[in-house]
Amino acid sequence: MSAPSLDELFESARTGNRRALGRLLTLVERQDDNAVIVSERAHRDAGQARVIGVTGAPGSGKSTITGRLAAVSGAARPAILAIDPSSPLTGGAILGDRIRMDNNVSSSTFIRSMATRGHAGGLAVAVPDAVRVLDAAGCDPIIVETVGVGQVEVTVAAAADTTVVVVTPGWGDAVQANKAGLLEVADIFVVNKADRPDARGARRDLELMLDLGHQGDWRAPIVLTTATEGEGIDDLWSEIERHTSYLHHSGELIRRRCRRRRSEVADRIELGLRDRALRIIDHQSGESAMVRVERHELSPAAAAEQLLATLIPDNPPKE
Numbered sequence: 001m002s003a004p005s006l007d008e009l010f011e012s013a014r015t016g017n018r019r020a021l022g023r024l025l026t027l028v029e030r031q032d033d034n035a036v037i038v039s040e041r042a043h044r045d046a047g048q049a050r051v052i053g054v055t056g057a058p059g060s061g062k063s064t065i066t067g068r069l070a071a072v073s074g075a076a077r078p079a080i081l082a083i084d085p086s087s088p089l090t091g092g093a094i095l096g097d098r099i100r101m102d103n104n105v106s107s108s109t110f111i112r113s114m115a116t117r118g119h120a121g122g123l124a125v126a127v128p129d130a131v132r133v134l135d136a137a138g139c140d141p142i143i144v145e146t147v148g149v150g151q152v153e154v155t156v157a158a159a160a161d162t163t164v165v166v167v168t169p170g171w172g173d174a175v176q177a178n179k180a181g182l183l184e185v186a187d188i189f190v191v192n193k194a195d196r197p198d199a200r201g202a203r204r205d206l207e208l209m210l211d212l213g214h215q216g217d218w219r220a221p222i223v224l225t226t227a228t229e230g231e232g233i234d235d236l237w238s239e240i241e242r243h244t245s246y247l248h249h250s251g252e253l254i255r256r257r258c259r260r261r262r263s264e265v266a267d268r269i270e271l272g273l274r275d276r277a278l279r280i281i282d283h284q285s286g287e288s289a290m291v292r293v294e295r296h297e298l299s300p301a302a303a304a305e306q307l308l309a310t311l312i313p314d315n316p317p318k319e
């Protein structure tokens with residue numbers, strides 16, 4: 001039997017065939033030439049699904065919340081994309097998450113883990129493509145779980161229509177979230193592990209920070225949850241729905257998606273330029289700038305300036 005064509009894969013994925021969907025995701029995850037074609041094809045049909053980002057520190061309960069959310073959404077075909085920051089060698093973490101989710105997740109939920117393998121830049125472009133494929137396959141909502149620690153992770157987390165930031169009770173957790181830049185990207189806060197002491201204290205800290213920093217016409221609500229018991233998850237889902245309708249009515253959905261597309265294209269240009277820069281550096285012949293840098297005749301800055309001029313003209317193209 002011959003391998004199915006891309007059209008056939010998309011067709012099956014749309015009817016709910018998990019294996020076909022998995023194959024398409026593997027193609028975009030690799031980010032090779034095929035990925036470009038898959039992405040192109042997916043982009044045509046994408047734009048229907050609600051994309052919800054769930055982020056926070058490791059162990060805060062993101063996976064437990066995500067699994068429960070998919071279940072209470074009542075959606076026919078929810079999908080979970082878990083971005084795992086661990087290397088493939090510690091794949092146990094992925095498995096652990098999967099099992100934890102499976103315990104609370106209905107069988108209609110499609111779950112996929114994506115390992116970052118240390119390619120922070122690659123992650124920024126692979127995730128939007130994976131979301132695009134899930135969207136084109138008819139999954140909705142698409143819940144993306146990321147660890148909100150570094151700049152890239154926060155950026156990826158914010159690449160959603162609605163971003164949920166999870167914190168847990170305990171001194172300074174809200175402050176940590178603030179430092180990581182999570183406060184600015186949060187549309188909704190969750191104080192999870194509300195079964196522990198001082199969940200109200202954590203809420204108070206967040207309220208105070210919001211009082212100081214809040215701007216615009218949406219103030220992030222704070223929901224207390226005990227995800228392991230499923231407590232508060234209905235409330236969280238209601239707030240997500242309220243935010244979705246705010247996005248629609250305010251026109252913010254269109255603006256956000258535009259901004260997202262814009263930074264996705266910029267991210268790709270950046271990656272592409274770096275690739276090309278390395279190729280140019282490695283393939284110069286004769287008295288190359290690099291050779292002169294090695295001889296200490298030319299500074300790296302001056303070499304970069306020279307090579308840059310061969311890469312792009314000095315002035316941006318005129319309208």
Ligand SMILES: Nc1nc2c(ncn2[C@@H]2O[C@H](COP(=O)(O)OP(=O)(O)O)[C@@H](O)[C@H]2O)c(=O)[nH]1
Nearest residue numbers: 058059060061062063064192193194226227228
């Ligand atoms: N006590 C308590 N434990 C929780 C709660 N939610 C999650 N956990 C536990 O916290 C640990 C980490 O949860 P997980 O969902 O994997 O967190 P993640 O790393 O953010 O995805 C697991 O042992 C969970 O069972 C909660 O509401 N209360």
Ligand SMILES: [Mg+2]
Nearest residue numbers: 062063097145
């Ligand atoms: Mg997790």
